[in-house]
Amino acid sequence: MLVLLLNEGPQNIDDLKEALGISSSALMPQIKKLLKWDIVIYNPETDVYSLSEMGALIVEKLDDFLNLINIYVENHEYWEARDLSDVPYHMRKCIGNLTHCELLEADRGSLFEFHPTFVENILNSKYIMMASSTFQPQTVDIFSKTLQNNLKISCVFTEQIFDKFLKEFPDQFKCFISHDNMTISIRSGHIGPLTLVVTDTFMSLWLFDKKGRFDGTTLISYEDSAIKWGRALFTYYSSISNLVYIDAETDKVELSGYNVTKARNCWL
Known part of the structure; x- marks a missing residue:
């Protein structure tokens, strides 16, 4: 002290x-x-x-240590049950930045739907960064509404999840890929959290428990340190992903090297 x-x-x-x-x-x-x-x-x-x-x-x-202790004490049962092994080690080391997190519990019948509080917050944001390894159809509706409001979006999906979105929502996703305010990238490997979302006002995270189960709980924080942590994790995944684009001649979805500048301009 x-x-x-x-x-x-x-x-x-x-x-x-x-x-x-x-x-x-x-x-x-x-x-x-x-x-x-x-x-x-x-x-x-x-x-x-x-x-x-x-x-x-x-x-x-010492401050880093105390921050880590504080977040663990605030939501002890949550962190004790979560599997953090898939979060990159350099990000786990500074997980103490996730201060003052709230837990949004999901209804049993809607585990894979976004919590209403999350949806309200994201629709009132200025930009969105998302990295996801899960198929959430509600994402399409959220992207459509936020693009209408001129929000800037940058997201990274695993290859499997992107293919599923493109198959289920071909017209919408081709529109997303071509939109000036949006970039989509594909991660050929694994994305640790089920979903990470970062905006100008909050950071949210969905994690498996240690038995590989998902209980629908949304971890959310409005603190600057948590938003900064989320940006760093998103940047990590986007830096090892390939940017998606529509070939002008063939009208097919293609991959390029990841364009860091374009992605940054999308949400800054």
Whole structure:
């Protein structure tokens, strides 16, 4: 707690005592230890304590650890049951960014339908990024409505799911592929989460449990750190996917290398 307080800026002994609610006799032994380890430094001219450079680095890692503990405590039963093995390791390391998540429970009869709260939020967004390995027909209706509202959309599907969408909704998906405000890419390999959706206002995630089952629960967060985490995960999948386009001469769906610039322009 002491080093976290000092991370907010230099403070004198009275400020620290008041914030921690302890006496000088209880506080000074801890300060002396931190001074001895060069984690905290003392400025006699201003009579304040502050973090050293090494102390600041330690607090940064400590902050990451506390964020991870906090998200686990907030939704302990959810995280305990989720299978995170398919989420890329570099993203699992910073999963503590998913702060203040809400769980939207699905009705038994509509496990694979989007929760009404999710739909309301996405229709009021300015852009959409989606990476998905599951077939959700409702996606087509959402894309159609958001494109009418001039939203920008960039999405990545697994090859199997894209083929199913194209087979079930050929006209709509060809229209999506040709639309100036939309890019679609195909991931030939696996996409870890069932579905990831990121907009300018929220991030949402659907994950299997550890027994490979899906219970319809939507994890959603409106925090900037969670949105940033979601963008990074989407960027990872889009960077290893192939952009889809309609060949002007044959009118067939073709694949190209992924155009990062076009995708970014689609949602920035």
